[in-house]
Amino acid sequence: MTSPSFRKRQRAFILQLAVLGAVLFLLHSYLLSSLAPDSIFVIPIWQVYLFHVITVLLVYGIINYRYTMGKTQVFNAFIVLMVLKMVLVVVFLLPLFLSDVGHKIGDAVNFFIPYFIFLAFEVFSITSFLQSDEPC
Incomplete structure (x- = not known):
């Protein structure tokens, strides 16, 4: 059973993540269609x-859940989740690595710029609720 504070934090995070994801996706799509309309990725x-x-939702949700269950020392879980996320990144990018496409830099940029933006948002969100005075 989850606590009201877990659900409140999770709902607020999902809303923020949805807005961030939609804004970044629309901006990214617009920039690609304007600056590189003939590019195929x-x-x-x-x-x-x-x-x-x-991936950001899963990491935040797991950290939020562990924190709610009284495990305030979530650093180890965060590190393990980041390593798992890096493995998933490699698996996700395998089609790119194995493809015969000559120019892979565009795909890499399309992946890693949003990756670091989402990572910064994830770290900021997790540290924000860990530093708050709100009870578990």
């Missing part, structure tokens, strides 16, 4: 954003 941009939103 191995990994579609919507899959990149779906991957980021799902």
